[in-house]
Amino acid sequence: xxxxxxxxxxxxxxxxxxxxxxxxxxxxxxxxxxxxxxxxxxxxxxxxxxxxxxxxxxxxxxxxxxxxxxxxxxxxxxxxxxxxxxxxxxxxxxxxxxxxxxxxxxxxxxxxxxxxxxx
Numbered sequence: 194x195x196x197x198x199x200x201x202x203x204x205x206x207x208x209x210x211x212x213x214x215x216x217x218x219x220x221x222x223x224x225x226x227x228x229x230x231x232x233x234x235x236x237x238x239x240x241x242x243x244x245x246x247x248x249x250x251x252x253x254x255x256x257x258x259x260x261x262x263x264x265x266x267x268x269x270x271x272x273x274x275x276x277x278x279x280x281x282x283x284x285x286x287x288x289x290x291x292x293x294x295x296x297x298x299x300x301x302x303x304x305x306x307x308x309x310x311x312x
Contacts, residue, residue, distance in 0.1 A: 211308040228302055231278030236261055237271050244281060244294040251293040 212225070232238060243260055244252060252260075258268040272292055275281045280299060283292045 251291045253289040
């Protein structure tokens with residue numbers, strides 16, 4: 194029987210010592226791995242790119258679905274995984290849901306992987 198992963202709160206940006214600073218603990222390794230797993234999909238990488246480069250700073254699900262040429266339900270699933278990992282935030286306005294990247298979460302993840310990446 195597969196081992197179930199523990200449920201952790203991924204809404205806050207990842208916060209732990211950089212992996213290059215020394216051996217990382219189990220909890221910190223899991224927090225980093227779950228966020229990396231959430232973005233480790235070509236569609237999700239493309240969605241993050243679209244959100245990060247959007248002139249408005251946000252896009253709705255329909256616009257993103259057209260851009261990646263997938264059904265809105267499929268895009269909603271991918272966005273849900275990114276949101277669960279704390280990498281995006283979403284807001285309902287009327288019939289549409291608008292999404293924007295959480296740059297602070299991405300920056301924190303980058304710094305955990307390589308503390309010199311943003312210097």
